[in-house]
Amino acid sequence: MSSMIRRHGPYLTITLLIVFFFITYLFTTPQPVQLFGTQLVQWASVVGYFAILVGTIDIVIFHLKPLRSRESGQWQYSAVLLIITAIGLVTGTAGVFSGAGINYQPFAWLYNAIYVPSNATVYAILVFYIASASYRAFRIKNAQAAFLVLVGFIIMFADIGVGYVIWPGFVPLGNWINTYPVAAAFRPIIIGSGLGVIITGLRALLGRDVYGR
Amino acid sequence: MNTIEKINKFLSNRQILYLLLLAVVLGIMLHPLGIPIGIAGQTRDVYNYVDKLPQNPKILMDVHYDPAGATELQPMAGAFLRQVIVKNPKIVFFTTHNIGPIMFERLRSYFPDVFSQLKYGDDYVNLGFLPLVEATFASMAKGCQEFVARDAYGASTADMPIFKVADKAADFNVVVLLTTSTDPIEYAIRQWYTAYKMPLLFMVVAVIGPSVQPFVASGQAVGMLSGQNAAAQYELLLKRPGSAVAAVDAQSGAHVLIMIYIVLGNLIYWPMRKMSKKAGGTKTK
Numbered sequence: 001m002s003s004m005i006r007r008h009g010p011y012l013t014i015t016l017l018i019v020f021f022f023i024t025y026l027f028t029t030p031q032p033v034q035l036f037g038t039q040l041v042q043w044a045s046v047v048g049y050f051a052i053l054v055g056t057i058d059i060v061i062f063h064l065k066p067l068r069s070r071e072s073g074q075w076q077y078s079a080v081l082l083i084i085t086a087i088g089l090v091t092g093t094a095g096v097f098s099g100a101g102i103n104y105q106p107f108a109w110l111y112n113a114i115y116v117p118s119n120a121t122v123y124a125i126l127v128f129y130i131a132s133a134s135y136r137a138f139r140i141k142n143a144q145a146a147f148l149v150l151v152g153f154i155i156m157f158a159d160i161g162v163g164y165v166i167w168p169g170f171v172p173l174g175n176w177i178n179t180y181p182v183a184a185a186f187r188p189i190i191i192g193s194g195l196g197v198i199i200t201g202l203r204a205l206l207g208r209d210v211y212g213r
Numbered sequence: 214m215n216t217i218e219k220i221n222k223f224l225s226n227r228q229i230l231y232l233l234l235l236a237v238v239l240g241i242m243l244h245p246l247g248i249p250i251g252i253a254g255q256t257r258d259v260y261n262y263v264d265k266l267p268q269n270p271k272i273l274m275d276v277h278y279d280p281a282g283a284t285e286l287q288p289m290a291g292a293f294l295r296q297v298i299v300k301n302p303k304i305v306f307f308t309t310h311n312i313g314p315i316m317f318e319r320l321r322s323y324f325p326d327v328f329s330q331l332k333y334g335d336d337y338v339n340l341g342f343l344p345l346v347e348a349t350f351a352s353m354a355k356g357c358q359e360f361v362a363r364d365a366y367g368a369s370t371a372d373m374p375i376f377k378v379a380d381k382a383a384d385f386n387v388v389v390l391l392t393t394s395t396d397p398i399e400y401a402i403r404q405w406y407t408a409y410k411m412p413l414l415f416m417v418v419a420v421i422g423p424s425v426q427p428f429v430a431s432g433q434a435v436g437m438l439s440g441q442n443a444a445a446q447y448e449l450l451l452k453r454p455g456s457a458v459a460a461v462d463a464q465s466g467a468h469v470l471i472m473i474y475i476v477l478g479n480l481i482y483w484p485m486r487k488m489s490k491k492a493g494g495t496k497t498k
Contacts, residue, residue: 135224161249
């Protein structure tokens with residue numbers, strides 16, 4: 001009996017909760033039921049904050065191990081991560097106590113002088129790889145590839161001023177391609193993935209997908 | 214090695230391409246060309262929609278982006294705020310991205326002309342970072358004030374006048390979602406459009422534009438601005454050219470260089486293939 005509860009208890013609880021969510025989401029229910037549904041959703045957000053806390057603790061524990069054992073080629077990175085985490089934690093907490101919050105000067109400096117330029121630079125570097133890859137990938141080997149290159153050029157011309165200078169029609173043409181063929185191509189993908197989520201959810205709720213066995 | 218092979222070797226050299234790209238982008242940024250920008254119908258639709266918003270519009274705005282997306286999204290946000298500011302809006306800002314609070318502060322510092330006209334607590338509020346995007350969207354639709362007891366700066370939301378008029382789903386005239394990811398788009402459709410028919414306006418980075426397009430085409434969103442070019446078009450429609458207009462010239466240069474490389478790559482691809490076939494070799498890469 002206890003093994004039955006252990007195995008099916010969590011599924012049953014989650015199933016009942018999801019059914020409850022569906023009822024409050026799709027139907028008009030009495031006020032207390034609605035309020036309870038709202039409370040449950042709000043609790044989910046509170047759980048989200050705790051998940052961040054658990055994640056931080058977990059990453060600290062994970063990186064303490066290679067640091068303690070001086071794992072070759074890893075401990076230096078772990079040390080950097082732990083130092084940065086500690087600095088972020090200290091400056092962030094100091095910001096809370098000072099009343100300045102995220103505008104606390106040392107904390108804001110960490111983000112504005114280090115994180116923001118680093119993050120933007122890493123993303124910007126992509127352009128070099130895209131340029132190099134497109135030179136190799138856009139080879140007209142057959143009719144389909146020719147069509148791909150043609151549409152790619154139209155979209156690129158529609159997105160830049162030079163295209164507008166060459167022929168103003170590129171802008172509405174690019175807009176049309178995005179509005180109709182692109183939307184038509186993406187819609188089945190979205191519908192397909194939506195159906196996949198429903199089926200996976202149903203399988204999980206019916207106990208057909210049991211993980212961790 | 215014949216001429217074709219020499220050209221192929223030159224074009225295949227990544228370092229040369231990277232240097233050329235850098236030179237083009239830097240050169241144009243230092244000496245802008247002022248290339249004319251055509252206005253796409255989609256951008257004009259967004260502009261017209263915002264233009265037709267009533268006086269004192271209530272706006273819910275999710276700043277869901279990081280510095281990588283800021284180049285594209287911050288000018289859009291700024292242009293949007295500049296367009297609505299004349300209507301004395303009530304704006305509830307929040308973010309479901311962990312870097313969002315920093316990005317909001319940067320948005321505020323980049324557009325002082327907008328925020329100096331808004332009184333905190335009366336005209337706008339910043340609710341800060343709220344985790345679990347879908348749960349947050351669902352809760353905010355039912356009441357922002359009840360869901361978030363304290364704003365991003367620790368002040369109680371209970372006494373803020375803005376929530377008397379901009380609190381629940383039905384109060385808002387438009388929800389603006391600035392995002393670098395498609396996930397919040399789907400959550401917004403489920404929790405705001407499907408449940409409450411809230412008008413959604415998406416401002417996204419160019420790379421996710423095509424995957425967001427079906428929601429716009431189906432009428433589940435009132436419009437979409439995608440990428441830096443759309444931001445530049447929006448700035449031009451406002452007659453307030455900003456950072457997007459300045460950057461779009463360099464973007465044009467980079468695109469043209471890439472297109473030249475693609476054309477040249479194809480021009481040498483066919484002779485190389487013929488040569489390879491004659492020599493009885495394998496496929497030409």
